Amino acid sequence: MVETESVIETVFRQESGRIIATLIRIAGSFDLAEEAMQEAFASALATWPAKGIPENPAAWITAVAHRKLIDHGRRERTRREKQDPLLYETPTVQQPEANALFDTVTMQYPDDRLRLIFTCCHPALNQEAQVALTLRTLGGLTTPEIARAFLVPEATMAQRLVRAKRKIQDAHIPYEVPPRSQLKERLASVQEAIYLVFNEGYAATAGDCLVRRELCSEAIRLGRTLCDLLPAEPENLGLLALMLLHDSRRDARVDSHGRLVTLEEQDRKLWDQQRIGEGLALVDRALQMRASGSYQLQAAIAALHAQAQSPTETDWRQIAALYQELLRMAPSPVVALNHAVALAMGHSLEQGLKQIELLGASGGLEQYHLYHAARADILRRLGRREEAAAAYREALGQATNKVEQDYLRQRLSQVEQ
Amino acid sequence: MRYMLLIYTREDEQARASRQAMDQVREDHWAVMEETRAKGIFQGAEPLAPTTTATTVRRQNGKTVVTDGPFAETKEQLAGYYILECKDQDEAIAWAARIPTGCGGVEGCVEVRALRDLPARDHSEVRERQYSA
Numbered sequence: 001m002v003e004t005e006s007v008i009e010t011v012f013r014q015e016s017g018r019i020i021a022t023l024i025r026i027a028g029s030f031d032l033a034e035e036a037m038q039e040a041f042a043s044a045l046a047t048w049p050a051k052g053i054p055e056n057p058a059a060w061i062t063a064v065a066h067r068k069l070i071d072h073g074r075r076e077r078t079r080r081e082k083q084d085p086l087l088y089e090t091p092t093v094q095q096p097e098a099n100a101l102f103d104t105v106t107m108q109y110p111d112d113r114l115r116l117i118f119t120c121c122h123p124a125l126n127q128e129a130q131v132a133l134t135l136r137t138l139g140g141l142t143t144p145e146i147a148r149a150f151l152v153p154e155a156t157m158a159q160r161l162v163r164a165k166r167k168i169q170d171a172h173i174p175y176e177v178p179p180r181s182q183l184k185e186r187l188a189s190v191q192e193a194i195y196l197v198f199n200e201g202y203a204a205t206a207g208d209c210l211v212r213r214e215l216c217s218e219a220i221r222l223g224r225t226l227c228d229l230l231p232a233e234p235e236n237l238g239l240l241a242l243m244l245l246h247d248s249r250r251d252a253r254v255d256s257h258g259r260l261v262t263l264e265e266q267d268r269k270l271w272d273q274q275r276i277g278e279g280l281a282l283v284d285r286a287l288q289m290r291a292s293g294s295y296q297l298q299a300a301i302a303a304l305h306a307q308a309q310s311p312t313e314t315d316w317r318q319i320a321a322l323y324q325e326l327l328r329m330a331p332s333p334v335v336a337l338n339h340a341v342a343l344a345m346g347h348s349l350e351q352g353l354k355q356i357e358l359l360g361a362s363g364g365l366e367q368y369h370l371y372h373a374a375r376a377d378i379l380r381r382l383g384r385r386e387e388a389a390a391a392y393r394e395a396l397g398q399a400t401n402k403v404e405q406d407y408l409r410q411r412l413s414q415v416e417q
Numbered sequence: 418m419r420y421m422l423l424i425y426t427r428e429d430e431q432a433r434a435s436r437q438a439m440d441q442v443r444e445d446h447w448a449v450m451e452e453t454r455a456k457g458i459f460q461g462a463e464p465l466a467p468t469t470t471a472t473t474v475r476r477q478n479g480k481t482v483v484t485d486g487p488f489a490e491t492k493e494q495l496a497g498y499y500i501l502e503c504k505d506q507d508e509a510i511a512w513a514a515r516i517p518t519g520c521g522g523v524e525g526c527v528e529v530r531a532l533r534d535l536p537a538r539d540h541s542e543v544r545e546r547q548y549s550a
Contacts, residue, residue: 124472124485163469185481
């Protein structure tokens, strides 16, 4: 019994995304598909312990859910026929086609996850909704799990999902892989949603640690799926590499007291070498495709950090060059700030400081605590302690994350001594 | 002169409206449509799906930016329109006053806008612009 349950759990975890993707295509409705899949899993729970686990569990679930959709379609038709047709102007639910599934035993039918991910991340849905829907359907997360991950009340998250599904239905957002001509733009919105999931799990060091960690794993899993589905898109590989390389440092970023540890001070022995190895290989593969993109560049930067055995071995000049390229491709004040820091580390502190202050003068970064923190850090390295202290205080005033505040306070006390 | 009568309602109130109130609204619409049709001034009228289905598309720096939702977040939302051929603004206003807007006791409004004729395309000008660009 216990064993069956764990098998079902594994099937759900690994296959529900693919199952639901197919069911949505057949049902033409997210809600109906979800309901049918839940019922099918309930059937599995009821019958597998006695009858044994089928050879292909996922195919079994899909077939049972498919039958439930057909039953539902039949019931709906009868119900409508009995009602006064004039009273019911509601659009008819799409009838599931009897032959919509081919070979359910070997799962030899098209993988619909690509349609699903493009529909979930359709730009006509707002990004919050895109992320929630992707995690719910493709990731198989429950609504309470998603709500917890994004620190919003469960009712808010449920409402967000309902709204998104209703818009897909009412505005007829297609359940299709976009045509070649739109693929690049649409893919960008998918990548953005996945990276947002990752950052939500990675950036905030506060909150429930376990939930955060799972969110990163989920984003990596989605990134892998995207690579499996569209392996010829180098930015997909770049995104996955970027997430793996960041995640490799997870255990080293925060010490046992929950304090932030900077890249420079991290114990590099704690870095996950398996993730790094996979990330580096992906970066190489992507770069060989010779179609540069911002995820690839960011991954290449992360790769240079990951390859340095110690902070002094970091190839800052190469990193500065990559930031320069990134700046050209996707200009933003934050990228410009990172470029300036790399210049300071790779060329000269004075030159980097000049660059940073130039950025500060052009505006847009005054409210950004990392701007002040970066400036403070270079001033500290230059031994200009009083100016550094002032900049750390400025950064402290802007920082909202407790872990970061603690770190800045510690730095401030160092330069004040 | 053709006028477009844009109907704004409060979707939130409409969602709370009773069955009877909605039936009444529908009846009133049918009455206006039948009368204007009989007079030969009816050119079209349609209700819109709610703003939850709205998507805004905008060209920005040569790129198409698609966003969820209507352009403006307002209390009242565009819910439908009429196009009527009226002799003047006053006639359009008179019809607008007959168009039901409210549901559940909360009134919306109708915006009356004269339609402009589409200016004829000056082909020589278009060509010139193409060459100078």
